[in-house]
Amino acid sequence: MKIALIGYGKMGREIEKIALQRGHEIVCTIDINEEDKFQTDSFRSADVAIEFTSPKSALSNYRNAFAADVPVVSGTTGWLEHLDEIIKECEVNGKTFFYASNFSLGVNLFFALNNYLAKLMNRFTDYDVSMEETHHIHKLDAPSGTAITLAEDIISNIDRKSGWILDDNNTTDSTGHDLKIKSFREGEVPGIHTVIYESEADIIKITHDAKSRKGFALGAVLAAEFTKGKKGFLGMKDMLGNL
Ligand SMILES: NC(=O)C1=CN([C@@H]2O[C@H](COP(=O)(O)OP(=O)(O)OC[C@H]3O[C@@H](n4cnc5c(N)ncnc54)[C@H](OP(=O)(O)O)[C@@H]3O)[C@@H](O)[C@H]2O)C=CC1
Numbered sequence: 166m167k168i169a170l171i172g173y174g175k176m177g178r179e180i181e182k183i184a185l186q187r188g189h190e191i192v193c194t195i196d197i198n199e200e201d202k203f204q205t206d207s208f209r210s211a212d213v214a215i216e217f218t219s220p221k222s223a224l225s226n227y228r229n230a231f232a233a234d235v236p237v238v239s240g241t242t243g244w245l246e247h248l249d250e251i252i253k254e255c256e257v258n259g260k261t262f263f264y265a266s267n268f269s270l271g272v273n274l275f276f277a278l279n280n281y282l283a284k285l286m287n288r289f290t291d292y293d294v295s296m297e298e299t300h301h302i303h304k305l306d307a308p309s310g311t312a313i314t315l316a317e318d319i320i321s322n323i324d325r326k327s328g329w330i331l332d333d334n335n336t337t338d339s340t341g342h343d344l345k346i347k348s349f350r351e352g353e354v355p356g357i358h359t360v361i362y363e364s365e366a367d368i369i370k371i372t373h374d375a376k377s378r379k380g381f382a383l384g385a386v387l388a389a390e391f392t393k394g395k396k397g398f399l400g401m402k403d404m405l406g407n408l
Pocket residue numbers: 171172173174175176177195196197198199217218219220222226239240241242243265266267268269381
């Protein structure tokens with residue numbers, strides 16, 4: 166299939182490698198300050214555009230791709246306060262948009278494990294729950310999109326938590342109702358997420374540790390293959406089924 170890449174950074178380059186290995190063609194690459202390429206025939210010829218850019222630029226990229234009638238698969242994080250607007254625009258105008266805060270199969274299995282564990286821990290009220298995530302020093306957003314997805318799943322299963330907060334050491338939450346997320350930025354770490362349940366007696370931890378960006382990139386290419394020819398708002402549950 167014909168793929169356009171929006172964003173040619175760490176993820177864009179990794180996706181290009183995997184897309185070519187899987188026999189796809191990259192018909193257009195749009196990086197920063199190249200918005201004029203959205204109007205080109207090469208961009209319009211793409212079956213799907215894969216977008217990995219930055220929190221500030223994601224929305225306008227989606228709108229530019231929708232205007233060119235090219236379906237979008239995106240993994241950009243840090244813009245999700247606008248998700249409902251984009252879903253509505255896409256559905257009202259008959260466009261196609263696939264979003265995942267994390268495309269790796271391993272993380273999506275980890276999401277399922279996190280849901281199961283949260284359901285199990287709901288009645289064991291001696292345990293408090295918190296999270297930690299560690300990423301490379303170039304990351305612009307905190308907490309990570311993956312951490313927010315994990316937190317939302319915990320909050321919907323654990324009655325004693327009603328929201329999440331970034332725990333930057335000055336954070337105070339006298340009620341204990343907020344799930345605290347610590348974000349660490351170190352070297353070139355691709356992404357580590359840990360969910361922690363702690364009581365006076367012991368600690369239960371589950372961790373996903375990405376060894377590279379390959380899993381994210383493969384998932385994004387598989388999502389593009391899945392998206393071709395479909396309409397509306399799509400996500401990993403549509404592609405993988407209920408795990
Ligand atoms: N969902 C998932 O599975 C994953 C999501 N991500 C997310 O994807 C995003 C990108 O990550 P990553 O590739 O590591 O980041 P990079 O910074 O390495 O790459 C982003 C690229 O997009 C470019 N860019 C910035 N603004 C625009 C614009 N308006 N139009 C086109 N290109 C633009 C940047 O240019 P310049 O550098 O010059 O600014 C850069 O080349 C982040 O939000 C990250 O959190 C990352 C991995 C997995």
